[in-house]
Amino acid sequence: MREATLAEIADQGYGGLTVEGVAARAGVHRATVYRRWRNAAGLAADALDLASGEPWPVPDTGDVRGDLRELTSLVVAHFNDPHAGTVSRALVSAAVHDEVTARALHGFLAARHRRAASVVVRAVERGELPEGTDGEETVRAAVAPLYYRLFISGEPVDAETAARAAEAALAAARAGVFVEPGCS
Amino acid sequence: MREATLAEIADQGYGGLTVEGVAARAGVHRATVYRRWRNAAGLAADALDLASGEPWPVPDTGDVRGDLRELTSLVVAHFNDPHAGTVSRALVSAAVHDEVTARALHGFLAARHRRAASVVVRAVERGELPEGTDGEETVRAAVAPLYYRLFISGEPVDAETAARAAEAALAAARAGVFVEPGCS
Numbered sequence: 001m002r003e004a005t006l007a008e009i010a011d012q013g014y015g016g017l018t019v020e021g022v023a024a025r026a027g028v029h030r031a032t033v034y035r036r037w038r039n040a041a042g043l044a045a046d047a048l049d050l051a052s053g054e055p056w057p058v059p060d061t062g063d064v065r066g067d068l069r070e071l072t073s074l075v076v077a078h079f080n081d082p083h084a085g086t087v088s089r090a091l092v093s094a095a096v097h098d099e100v101t102a103r104a105l106h107g108f109l110a111a112r113h114r115r116a117a118s119v120v121v122r123a124v125e126r127g128e129l130p131e132g133t134d135g136e137e138t139v140r141a142a143v144a145p146l147y148y149r150l151f152i153s154g155e156p157v158d159a160e161t162a163a164r165a166a167e168a169a170l171a172a173a174r175a176g177v178f179v180e181p182g183c184s
Numbered sequence: 185m186r187e188a189t190l191a192e193i194a195d196q197g198y199g200g201l202t203v204e205g206v207a208a209r210a211g212v213h214r215a216t217v218y219r220r221w222r223n224a225a226g227l228a229a230d231a232l233d234l235a236s237g238e239p240w241p242v243p244d245t246g247d248v249r250g251d252l253r254e255l256t257s258l259v260v261a262h263f264n265d266p267h268a269g270t271v272s273r274a275l276v277s278a279a280v281h282d283e284v285t286a287r288a289l290h291g292f293l294a295a296r297h298r299r300a301a302s303v304v305v306r307a308v309e310r311g312e313l314p315e316g317t318d319g320e321e322t323v324r325a326a327v328a329p330l331y332y333r334l335f336i337s338g339e340p341v342d343a344e345t346a347a348r349a350a351e352a353a354l355a356a357a358r359a360g361v362f363v364e365p366g367c368s
Contacts, residue, residue: 096280096335106338113337140337141329141352147336148328151280153297154290168325168356175355177348 001026001033002050005043006087014090017044044094045104052104052111064123064173068142068166071116075146076162092151113139120173130176137178142169185210185217186234189227190271198274201228228278229288236288236295248307248357252326252350255300259330260346276335297323304357316363325362326353 004026008017017040023030037043059070079085095105117135124133145165149155172178188210192201201224207214221227243254263269279289301319308317329349333339356362 092336093280096277102338105336109337137348140332144328144332145325148324148331152276152289152331152335153293153324154286164321164361167359167361168352171359171361172352172355175351175359177351177355 001028001037001043002047005047009044009087009090010083014040014044014094019043041094041098041100044091044098045100048091048101048104048108052108056112056115058115058118060119060122063126064119064128065166065170067119067123068138068170069163071119071139072142072146072162072166073159075143076157076159079146079150079157089150092147096151123173129173130179132179132182133173133176134178134180138169138173141172141178142166185212185221185227186231189231193228193271193274194267198224198228198278203227225278225282225284228275228282229284232275232285232288232292236292240296240299242299242302244303244306247310248303248312249350249354251303251307252322252354253347255303255323256326256330256346256350257343259327260341260343263330263334263341273334276331280335307357313357314360314363316366317357317360318362318364321362322353322357325356326350 001022004022005017008021008025012021019033019037019039020030022043023033026033033043037046059067059074061067061070079088091101092105095102113136116139120129120133120135120138123129124131129138142165145168146157146161149157149161185206188206189201192205192209196205203217203221203223204214206227207217210217217227221230243251243258245251245254263272275285276289279286297320300323304313304317304319304322307313308315313322326349329352330341330345333341333345
């Protein structure tokens with residue numbers, strides 16, 4: 001059902017996502033889909049919830065610069081991918097207007113922040129970043145400029161943008177900007 | 185007409201913005217509004233275009249830390265304001281789905297980036313930041329974490345978030361991350 005939902009979003013956009021379309025694509029009776037997911041937003045939210053629990057390779061290149069650069073590169077490559085990027089752009093856009101999809105997106109991103117924060121935990125252990133550096137805040141700082149360009153200012157993102165976002169987060173983390181209060 | 189548009193968005197949300205509502209509020213004939221603005225998106229885009237040209241006080245506190253902190257504080261205070269914040273959140277959300285509003289928002293933000301970049305020009309002149317630092321990129325870095333939380337990850341923003349975003353952009357700028365290629 002999730003595959004069918006994502007395929008429908010890729011083909012029709014989120015605006016064209018319907019219970020009928022997903023049911024037809026999945027070869028399932030419409031009433032079954034209605035009973036369980038209720039509407040398009042329910043299908044999209046469920047797809048996001050499932051994605052939150054999915055295994056996802058946290059970068060582990062051996063140093064924090066490499067890890068942060070890989071993290072931002074993955075985000076840019078994902079959103080610039082013709083298939084996966086279209087689906088994810090549609091889901092993020094949908095979340096701006098729909099409360100159910102928004103809650104699912106916020107949960108998805110919170111899970112991603114938490115997992116990716118291990119990059120910073122390892123960096124602190126290796127002595128690359130100050131003791132007490134907030135991993136989730138470092139990750140947010142690294143990805144925020146990419147989402148800002150993609151969804152707010154409407155500017156392109158490329159490998160260069162990704163590298164610069166990683167370097168900026170790294171410089172701030174090294175300077176102690178993300179050290180949690182009481183930990184410095 | 186612009187005041188009426190913004191007041192309607194504040195009261196009804198962008199979803200409730202109609203040519204009829206704006207015409208009634210402004211005390212203008214419906215047909216006049218239709219002829220000139222065509223639809224709700226046209227009204228919203230026009231309100232944004234007008235805002236782009238408005239005078240806007242670029243922070244000038246005497247040092248780059250103070251200027252960047254004031255810049256991010258202004259953004260947070262604006263979006264957390266019950267009236268102005270509601271309107272701006274609605275316009276940014278509308279832009280995610282509507283091409284006409286999106287173009288107007290992108291133009292509005294590009295104009296803001298350009299104006300705010302003078303903070304960095306002055307900092308370079310004072311020797312606070314490396315020669316060749318890209319002002320617009322520094323400004324983007326300072327505001328991106330705020331927009332990311334507000335519109336993407338759905339996390340609250342407060343004075344603390346604003347200060348941290350400014351400090352992170354400052355640390356990255358000082359480290360030379362935003363020096364334009366060929367200028368280092």
